[in-house]
Amino acid sequence: MCNTFISGATGKVGRILIEKVLEDKDLKLVGGSASKESNNLGKDLGALIGKQNLNINLVCDFVTEKNIELIIDFSRPQHSLEALRYARKENIPVVLGTTGFNEIEFNEILKISQDIPLLIAPNTSMGIAILKKIIDQSKDVIKSATSLMIYEKHHSSKKDSPSGTALNLKDQLSEFLNGGDLEIISHREGSSPGEHTLKLSFEGEVLEISHKASDRSIFAIGAIIAGKWLKDKAPGSYNMQDIYSS
Numbered sequence: 001m002c003n004t005f006i007s008g009a010t011g012k013v014g015r016i017l018i019e020k021v022l023e024d025k026d027l028k029l030v031g032g033s034a035s036k037e038s039n040n041l042g043k044d045l046g047a048l049i050g051k052q053n054l055n056i057n058l059v060c061d062f063v064t065e066k067n068i069e070l071i072i073d074f075s076r077p078q079h080s081l082e083a084l085r086y087a088r089k090e091n092i093p094v095v096l097g098t099t100g101f102n103e104i105e106f107n108e109i110l111k112i113s114q115d116i117p118l119l120i121a122p123n124t125s126m127g128i129a130i131l132k133k134i135i136d137q138s139k140d141v142i143k144s145a146t147s148l149m150i151y152e153k154h155h156s157s158k159k160d161s162p163s164g165t166a167l168n169l170k171d172q173l174s175e176f177l178n179g180g181d182l183e184i185i186s187h188r189e190g191s192s193p194g195e196h197t198l199k200l201s202f203e204g205e206v207l208e209i210s211h212k213a214s215d216r217s218i219f220a221i222g223a224i225i226a227g228k229w230l231k232d233k234a235p236g237s238y239n240m241q242d243i244y245s246s
Helices: 012-023 077-090 103-112 126-137 139-143 164-174 217-230 240-244
Strands: 002-007 027-033 070-073 094-096 117-120 147-154 183-188 194-202 205-213 236-238
Touching: 002 012, 002 077, 002 217, 012 027, 012 217, 027 217, 070 077, 070 217, 077 094, 077 103, 094 217, 103 117, 117 217, 126 139, 126 164, 126 194, 126 205, 126 217, 126 240, 147 164, 164 183, 164 194, 217 240
Parallel strands: 002 027, 002 070, 070 094, 094 117, 117 236, 147 183
Antiparallel strands: 147 194, 194 205
C-alpha cells in the first residue's frame, strides 16, 4: 500500500479525497494538512468527514510527518509550495491540483519538478484530459477558425478567475495559434464544480466543445488515478494527458 498524505484536507476536494483514499485498497491514508489559519487544526480526519476517528490529526507542519510515499495537494498556493519544498527534501512524488500560482511561484514549481516526480494538474478529471487530447489532435482545424473563445463557470466562492483549467487550455491553444490574444470569459455563481467550453467560429457555423463537472468526486478520483500512476515515475514534470497516453 502507498502511504498517502492529503495537503488541503479541509477543502471541498480534500474532504472527498479523505473518503476516496480510505476506500482504496492500494492506498493508506497517513496524514492531512491545512493552513496555519485553519480552525480545524488538531481535529481527527475521520471526524472531519463525519466518520469515526482514524487517530490521524490534521496538521499544518509537514516536518512532523513521517513515512509519506505520495502527496496529493488541493490547497492554496503558499501551502502547496510548502508541501512541494518538503516533498523535494524527502523525495516524495506529488500530484498538484492547486491553481492560482503567479509566475515566480510556478517557476519554483518547475524547478522542484527536476528533483521529484510532479504531476501538475489544474484539472484532474478524465474529461478535461480527453478535451486537451482532442485539441492536440485538431490543431489544423482549430487554426482555421475565424474566432476562438473559452468560457468557464465555477461556484461563487472560487478564488481564482479565470480558472487554472481555462488558463491551461489557453496556454495549450496559444502554442499553435498565430498571434492574437485568446479571450477567456469567466462566471462565478451558484455551486458549479466547473464548466469549460471551447467555442470555435467558422464561416457560417459555430463549434462548441464542452466539459461539465456535475460532482467534485471526479477530481478526487482523477487525482488518485494520477497518484498511482506517478508514484514510480522518474523525476520530472507530468500532466494528466500523460496518464491516458500510456
